[in-house]
Amino acid sequence: MKTLSDHVSVLVPKLQNWRRDLHRFAESGWLEFRTATLVAEELRQLGYQLQLGREVIAAEARMGLPDAETLRQQEARALAQGALAQWLPHFSGGFCGIVATLDTGRPGPVMGFRVDMDALDLNESQAADHLPQREGFGSCNPGMMHACAHDGHTTIGLGLATVVMAMKVQLSGVIKLIFQPAEEGVRGAKAMVEAGVVDDVDLFTAIHLGTGVPAGELVCGNDSFLATTKLDVHFTGVGAHAGGKPEAGRNALLAAAQATLGLYSLPQHSGGVARINVGVLQAGSGRNVVADTALMKLETRGVSNQVNDDIYQQALRVIAGAAAMYGVEYQVKLMGAARSCTPTQPWVDFIHQQAVALGEFNSVIDRTAQAAGSEDATYMMERVKQRGGQATYLIFGCDLAAGHHNARFDFNEQVMATAVKTLATLALNQAQFGGGQ
Amino acid sequence: MKTLSDHVSVLVPKLQNWRRDLHRFAESGWLEFRTATLVAEELRQLGYQLQLGREVIAAEARMGLPDAETLRQQEARALAQGALAQWLPHFSGGFCGIVATLDTGRPGPVMGFRVDMDALDLNESQAADHLPQREGFGSCNPGMMHACAHDGHTTIGLGLATVVMAMKVQLSGVIKLIFQPAEEGVRGAKAMVEAGVVDDVDLFTAIHLGTGVPAGELVCGNDSFLATTKLDVHFTGVGAHAGGKPEAGRNALLAAAQATLGLYSLPQHSGGVARINVGVLQAGSGRNVVADTALMKLETRGVSNQVNDDIYQQALRVIAGAAAMYGVEYQVKLMGAARSCTPTQPWVDFIHQQAVALGEFNSVIDRTAQAAGSEDATYMMERVKQRGGQATYLIFGCDLAAGHHNARFDFNEQVMATAVKTLATLALNQAQFGGGQ
Amino acid sequence: MKTLSDHVSVLVPKLQNWRRDLHRFAESGWLEFRTATLVAEELRQLGYQLQLGREVIAAEARMGLPDAETLRQQEARALAQGALAQWLPHFSGGFCGIVATLDTGRPGPVMGFRVDMDALDLNESQAADHLPQREGFGSCNPGMMHACAHDGHTTIGLGLATVVMAMKVQLSGVIKLIFQPAEEGVRGAKAMVEAGVVDDVDLFTAIHLGTGVPAGELVCGNDSFLATTKLDVHFTGVGAHAGGKPEAGRNALLAAAQATLGLYSLPQHSGGVARINVGVLQAGSGRNVVADTALMKLETRGVSNQVNDDIYQQALRVIAGAAAMYGVEYQVKLMGAARSCTPTQPWVDFIHQQAVALGEFNSVIDRTAQAAGSEDATYMMERVKQRGGQATYLIFGCDLAAGHHNARFDFNEQVMATAVKTLATLALNQAQFGGGQ
């Protein structure tokens, strides 16, 4: 009988092909039309039972969705780039999520594995020495680039699907593979949670490549993500000629300036790391007109959900007060959100021990450095834990050409096989897990 | 029969004595206890019918009243300095207003003359060459000084009372002399208006000495005052240890800082001069405590009541919004108010012609320079005009030792006799006034 | 001999044609390539001596110039729309100014007449009942529209050129017709002044149509413009991940917010009307990045040059301080400027008398309502006066379809003939002007 290693060895060239194809046709959040159709077809061919689009994404819970015109144009673009027409209707309108299920028929827990599929809003480097350009798989979509390794994550998901199906006779319980859209900006996971996709998951595992972890190292219970809320605030005042009738205006730009200063006074908290950032402010139309509009794009973060929620609630108060100061209207739009990341220790311990036994890592650790970024798989982790399940977040260290979100980002593709092998091991050996009971 | 000049000539030494006594025992707004008792006694002896204290001051309409303890202490101080015990009960508690009426029994209009009695909160210069010190009548009350000539105004009121009573057989109609407290900070006039003291006045005249007008000049229809509103804003937040529990605080100091910046954005108005000033800000108790209190003392001004009211209404909005930003409570206390100054032209014209005929002035003009300060006699002018009467504000030019509100302020006392003569002339000749009908 | 009226009567259809052609091919400031070549050709045919482009525009003194790419594209657009290739090189690169001179050879003063040629950055109304659309001369250039009557002004300039040349034997002295680019945003006049175009002008007259003055009325000495300075401020900070390394950033958005609040505290001035407006603020690139750039578009205004300069100097101080607070760099770019408008009374009086005599106006007045907008012909007026000349600014009242700067703006074309006649009268009768000596 073929071993796991045998299965993975065979898979290596396929992993590279998949990844490079996804990289070349990078698609930003909620616009993963081509990606999703290819993933769906692959999983169907493998024999998975599929849930697609609105079945796995709650429409109202989607955050930071592009406008209808963009969705329409990008769907056309995807089709022109090889999206499979038979699958497209499922994803149309910004519903690019897929859940693939394999029920072994044997008793056992439901294991969930989550990967994300979206690219960043970024132009990829055109430099000749940038490997994706040299090898001819640089992004052909302007303003979209896989600079955070989600192409790798999706590929690992497909690899895992392949191996798991091939070895299904050795498995028990249920395997659920979750392919999520719009992780960038932490916009997509909540909508999948609200659709119930992890409501039956007992053992949940999300993954990431890189993030500064050295090649050969595995982090089994990463908790280095901050809870966060992303919001857009639109102030609407009243314009007026600034020279002739200044008192007739209601100044949205001033409201935004006051709000900004007020917001930055918030993040001091005894609960630990707290952050606020007004990253974008766009106000006014003409030099000699009292500004009647202002848009602020901001985010709060906290080391815990409590801290983030405290800052967020205070931010809403600051915004409302600043608008009131100038008699301007305002609207707050939730654009993204994630929770803090707190893996369950028994599941972390089990993975730790399995990874050591696997012998593929130089170093296996539980936790790594200080909190900074955010990740919306945390919504799935939180739901799984609320229902009594185990959950964790793995980081597979690997060499990077440049940091995440950089136009020259690239990762060493060898890590993908290692990841597939590790995750498949968990599926194969889960019966040994004593659980968190 | 003695002429007006004869009457005034006799009065000159008395004017000086009165003025110097009032200067020596300077009393700040609402605390004119000694002054008021002496004025009342003088007017009683002359034979005027008197209305006192609560009869001429509406308690609820008083603005910027000192606290009860200060009122009590200052009343005791006044008594020790020669206030007449028999009159004091009328004025006790901050009611130092007097209206003296002479009804000639002959048909004719009601003429009202208004003078003010209060000193400034200022320490008088101790310099040996400061005339009041050299002549021994420097203020003996620390923090109180007649640096705006109200001692002169009160004296002119007493001088006018003397001459008018002496010449009453030549008069017709009714003469009302109004002695007002608390003009500084524009706090007292509104309360007298609300008590109805000018409701029957047909011809109203308020006066001031100096204000930059040169000696020998009379301004007959001064309109160089801005409408204004004075307010104190008390923010009340929640204290917290700034190192240990910063998120537990509600920062009143920050609310005040935001409010301040918001307030200064207001005074641009197509209606003309608009002003705002946060003159005082006092916040917080300890360096390491989130400030739970803040007090702002501010004022709005406008070239017209409309402009001032617009700025004031917007200021209230700014204050409310800033408090809301930080979740702090706030209270706005009205501390003073005055209206814009717009004399009625017929009465100005009459005075102009009388003043020229009098032959005491080098120059008689209607209006003078640009608006800046404020004056609450404007409340009386407004009420008189609302009821169809005539009203104006005179400025008697005179030499000053230093500018108003300066610790070395002093004025040339000769102007007092001129003012008495001018005002008495109006009383004597009013029958010639055709009126604004 | 043909009278002035005869000459103007003949001209009426031509005026309409010119105006409608200019309106149809509206060109924004510094981009008047087509307009300038047609004007130049017309003036050459009439026999004027021409100074063009860099001869009449000091390159370094141009303010608010579009970028090189825009200039290049617009020049191509103009050529495609009928700009005359032989004249284009003179204007290429943003030098669309023309001065046409007629030296009569007879002794007499130099008379200067200034008109402006640029359109606004505005989309013209597409409404069927908007007359320019109904008559087929709506702007064919997106984002450019003659909504401030400069098409009329240029037409009047051409009409005046025609009549003056036709009647030259009756004239003495020198006639200078100045066609200015980029009046919108008050960007162009200073560069013409710096090139010396009014250095020899003794009698200067600038004109405007409409501006709320009723049809049939002439304002001979308009002073209702505010001095102004337009500036762009670019703050450059340092970006950083807002969650991971906030202290590494230098926040340009915060610097701009502080600067904005500081700027609005400035315009309280005893010298009269003072204004500031931050009309546009654009800052930051991403929600989760400390903003490293901010752009503020602002303007100061003042009833006098002194007031405007005071506010402007303080604004520079505020901006520098705000940048220093956050350790960000900044650059101030002057984008436009105009002076206050103070006509010389003798020239105003002469025009007043001539206009009354002309019998074309229902009403001839010297001044009109309150200050509000700005106009850079004031730079020319100032220079002329500095050298001892006379200068004024005329407003020809006319009916408007909608207010200036409105997408439905249009004016009754009859006023153009009236204006030509009035200005020509001044040229014909200037010998009667006693002068301001």
Next chain:
Amino acid sequence: MKTLSDHVSVLVPKLQNWRRDLHRFAESGWLEFRTATLVAEELRQLGYQLQLGREVIAAEARMGLPDAETLRQQEARALAQGALAQWLPHFSGGFCGIVATLDTGRPGPVMGFRVDMDALDLNESQAADHLPQREGFGSCNPGMMHACAHDGHTTIGLGLATVVMAMKVQLSGVIKLIFQPAEEGVRGAKAMVEAGVVDDVDLFTAIHLGTGVPAGELVCGNDSFLATTKLDVHFTGVGAHAGGKPEAGRNALLAAAQATLGLYSLPQHSGGVARINVGVLQAGSGRNVVADTALMKLETRGVSNQVNDDIYQQALRVIAGAAAMYGVEYQVKLMGAARSCTPTQPWVDFIHQQAVALGEFNSVIDRTAQAAGSEDATYMMERVKQRGGQATYLIFGCDLAAGHHNARFDFNEQVMATAVKTLATLALNQAQFGGGQ
């Protein structure tokens, strides 16, 4: 031979007397004139070698010193309350520090023990059930109260001095007892460090009672203090009449408001806890005057010296920029400072082991909860460590009547004997300490 327990037992009533006397005559920072003379006399009688006043306090390094008049008055007050005249000259002018040395003549390390002597600026509760009132030792000095147990610390210092001297034949090396003024506001330690008092110390121990640690518990290596800097900022602008000449002012209040908002934007730091607080803001003199002065009392804090220094440096930048915005002068006065607290582990371990062996504690731990407050003994710890020594900070848990800095604060006096016994044990057993080598 008498044991340590024997010595301490005898001392108990004396400890109570000392403590209650010190409590009754509470003296605030730099004003510990009476306390210092009594301590000096006691130590002299015990036979210690003394260094006093300027010998142990670097004049220029003192922070937050009261003004000369206050120093003079308080010295007189102290004399009237029993300060010993013979010692007073040493401490006059704000130099109330004492170092008492016992050189055993036997080889061994220099051990330093530091206690502080100052009270808080607080009125002690007058409640009858407040034990110090009930027992008749409530503070007789208004506005001064031992509400942070420094009376206990000084007493422990005297108790330790007594026991150590009594048992000196069993000791080796050198014992240095350091009595520090002005710990509140973290003002005094730096001046003692600069005078070199810990330059020869090998084993340094500072102590505190209470701070939330339960009775019966000892914290051997407390690190729960934040580095901090305290500063006063004086802005000096130019006053002006807010109605008449607003542009002539330079508004110190506005500079302070802008600075405040800027300061609160600073404390987001990847290095960990960062804090800023503007606890007090006092600006302006009159409602209608452009404020010409403003005083901000603020503090920065950081989990490490680096974080605090980063925030502090940025705060200086913000302050300078805000002053520049309004053209006002400013002066920054350092009012206090402390370092972060990082004990050396070998010395902590030794104390831990000794404390357990002593058998007086229910619980002996190394570290306790989260950082919040600050303590300037950290300056001494830092200097000792820089020179290769060992240093720690002990907290002796005890029952409190109310929290620190509360007007009803009181502590259970039994802890003082325990503390003396523990510290004496360290002196007796130090030879067993292997050191940090």
